[in-house]
Amino acid sequence: MLTLYDSAISGNAYKVRLLLSQLGLPFKRIEMNVDDGSTRQPDFLKVNRNGKVPAIVLEDGTCLAESNAILYYFAEGTAFWPQDRLQRAQVLQWMFFEQYTHEPTIAVVRHWVAHLGRTETTEPLLPVKIAGGYRALDVMEDHLSSRDYFVGSTYSIADIALYAYTHVAHEGGFDLSRYPAIRAWLARVAGQAGHIRITD
């Protein structure tokens, strides 16, 4: 069986649980503490040398890391990964946008505010991170104003990747009231067959 090194508070880990659930693939969860240094201990570094969750151990013992690469691995050959080459590249475009522009602002603010608590180190960095998060939301709102999903006309792993931290952005203080297209899309994603919540 698949073994997922997981974290209940990580949107990146939730992405993987969501896709595996929607694909009906059973997996074992190993909960990791992402704040106490556990992921930097030698035992875990053998699983993922980069010391981050999620990481998944496949049936043959191979370990795969990086949430969006894991999504790709399981989505290939399914309806969650487009058949068209340009659309596949667009899915990746939005997944790289998520990891470079969206996660380091929206997810980091949520983690600082809702989990670690504000500190002398993070407090001066918050305004820049918050502004960056709203810029990412602006980009998403414009894109979704004329579309139901990020790529083509169907739900894909691009939607899963961006849903994970957007739907909990309010936990970091982000106000989504001025983003009607994003809110409609969040409801559309939550209505997909086999959807599970981050707390499930």
Add this chain to the structure above:
Amino acid sequence: MLTLYDSAISGNAYKVRLLLSQLGLPFKRIEMNVDDGSTRQPDFLKVNRNGKVPAIVLEDGTCLAESNAILYYFAEGTAFWPQDRLQRAQVLQWMFFEQYTHEPTIAVVRHWVAHLGRTETTEPLLPVKIAGGYRALDVMEDHLSSRDYFVGSTYSIADIALYAYTHVAHEGGFDLSRYPAIRAWLARVAGQAGHIRITD
């Protein structure tokens, strides 16, 4: 013809030039200034709403952004993208590592130190960024100590993605002398057929 919105100082843009050159695909370059706000002007936001280079306009007028998504688009169906599903996911794993862990430290330090000059805003953030960059290099060194390339036994877009900012890391002050496996790999990448330099 393909039109690349480019930047001579951007490793992300160089990745695309390098792959297109190795594939023998002709393209037109439009040089953008990444420091004076040009990429945030309305004309450019029509090309890439996220306001970043590289972005490429395909023959049919479609625009694709995010350097690693562009690499995927052109590599699919060539020797730069593996035929094996797990290896494809591993290529993406390293490309997401590059955008989340490597670029925001190594490339950002280089940009601050070599291009923008140190400022009151960036100076206090430098030590954390430098430490993060060395952690990324440690991960790469361990991986390359038993391999010639990042995935499988051949050169792929994972190597192109990681080469772009690693080979100019010294411009940000990173000392690669204690990374023999990385230095051997850099030479191996630079020796590939059709290789071009970032200054070409």
